[in-house]
Amino acid sequence: MTQSATDRFATLAVHAGVEPDPTTGAIMTPIYQTSTYAQTAVNQHRGYDYARSANPTRTALQKALAALEGGRFALSFSSGMAAIDTLLRLVRPGERVICGNDLYGGTFRLFDKVLSEYGLIFTFVDTADPAAVPAALAAGPARLVWLETPTNPMLRLADIAAAAVAAHKVGAWLAVDNTFASPALQRPLALGADFVIHSTTKYIGGHSDVVGGVIVMNDEAAHERLQFLQNAVGAVPAPFDCFLTLRGIKTLSLRMAAHCHNATAIAHFLAEHPAVERVIYPGLPTHPQHELACRQMAGPGGMVSFIPRGGEAAAHTIVCGTRLFTLAESLGGVESLIELPAAMTHASVGGPEAQAAGFAVDPALVRLSVGIEDVDDLIADLDTALTGR
Numbered sequence: 001m002t003q004s005a006t007d008r009f010a011t012l013a014v015h016a017g018v019e020p021d022p023t024t025g026a027i028m029t030p031i032y033q034t035s036t037y038a039q040t041a042v043n044q045h046r047g048y049d050y051a052r053s054a055n056p057t058r059t060a061l062q063k064a065l066a067a068l069e070g071g072r073f074a075l076s077f078s079s080g081m082a083a084i085d086t087l088l089r090l091v092r093p094g095e096r097v098i099c100g101n102d103l104y105g106g107t108f109r110l111f112d113k114v115l116s117e118y119g120l121i122f123t124f125v126d127t128a129d130p131a132a133v134p135a136a137l138a139a140g141p142a143r144l145v146w147l148e149t150p151t152n153p154m155l156r157l158a159d160i161a162a163a164a165v166a167a168h169k170v171g172a173w174l175a176v177d178n179t180f181a182s183p184a185l186q187r188p189l190a191l192g193a194d195f196v197i198h199s200t201t202k203y204i205g206g207h208s209d210v211v212g213g214v215i216v217m218n219d220e221a222a223h224e225r226l227q228f229l230q231n232a233v234g235a236v237p238a239p240f241d242c243f244l245t246l247r248g249i250k251t252l253s254l255r256m257a258a259h260c261h262n263a264t265a266i267a268h269f270l271a272e273h274p275a276v277e278r279v280i281y282p283g284l285p286t287h288p289q290h291e292l293a294c295r296q297m298a299g300p301g302g303m304v305s306f307i308p309r310g311g312e313a314a315a316h317t318i319v320c321g322t323r324l325f326t327l328a329e330s331l332g333g334v335e336s337l338i339e340l341p342a343a344m345t346h347a348s349v350g351g352p353e354a355q356a357a358g359f360a361v362d363p364a365l366v367r368l369s370v371g372i373e374d375v376d377d378l379i380a381d382l383d384t385a386l387t388g389r
Ligand SMILES: *Cc1c(COP(=O)(O)O)cnc(C)c1O
Pocket: 079, 080, 081, 082, 104, 106, 107, 148, 152, 177, 179, 180, 198, 199, 200, 201, 202, 211, 212, 213
């Protein structure tokens, strides 16, 4: 199925990157479970010589992911963290990275506990404040601006287009972790970003059955360097993982619509609930950046955070009191999950340096990854957990 430049997102999600298998006509890209490929003469092959360097299942996935983000190139990895680690190898020792102060916990750990030991310098700022990135760029040279929007778990937004202008003015790159929105709701390259990264483990895979990551970009030289690093460092995804991710992508458009629909209904339900103190959801008019969410995103997403009345103890009772929402880390799958970030996903950001840098996740904050079940069942489940009945 050759794709056309005018294909819309739901069409791309089904068709991009996938051609009927040339040898059999199989409609779905086969799992090329092989480590090497026969050569007809020395170095004579069909573009595939060793599976760390390239694999046809991975090629199809990379093409699909590039198309979904509206980029020219994509490189897939064995996890989101591997994608982030590889991208950060474009930054040299002594160079500075400006990044948000409520990043995904694993990203903060990689920056603060690993890459800083190799001489990269990280400046953490509140990227929800439109003045923060320009101020940090004015304070000294930087190679890269790193944004997460919406952030995890506070669901703060950063203005991607404004950050791109500010970064490019001083010759820095802008990278956006688009995991929470997915390309169905937000396309950072079109807003001026140089790199988009995803944990494809989340919405893109969508079924809680595979771990993976991707970098998408338009620049040919950056792609060449990152492809070299992908092969040199070697954190590549297995063919079966690529197949599962490709399979998940087919329904991304439908799933994101259902996630947004259900999360919107749940956010409104929680906002009215007497046992809830505060709800954080970009789709609520009470969200401080609701206007930016409407401008930058095609939908408010499937993540909802809230603080119950009764503090941490109440939060512990609630996360153990649901039937359909499973108490678990991760997000973005078809099934609803509930968790306590301060004690679970964000436990690694609890140290004093983290607190000083502005990473303070309220110990009572409950995070929901709203799935695609019937929303009335989900609301009834939350009501039971909140009221203890
Ligand atoms: C999960 C996640 C990552 C890390 O991805 P893995 O696939 O778990 O390695 C990075 N960023 C965000 C926003 C995430 O949610």
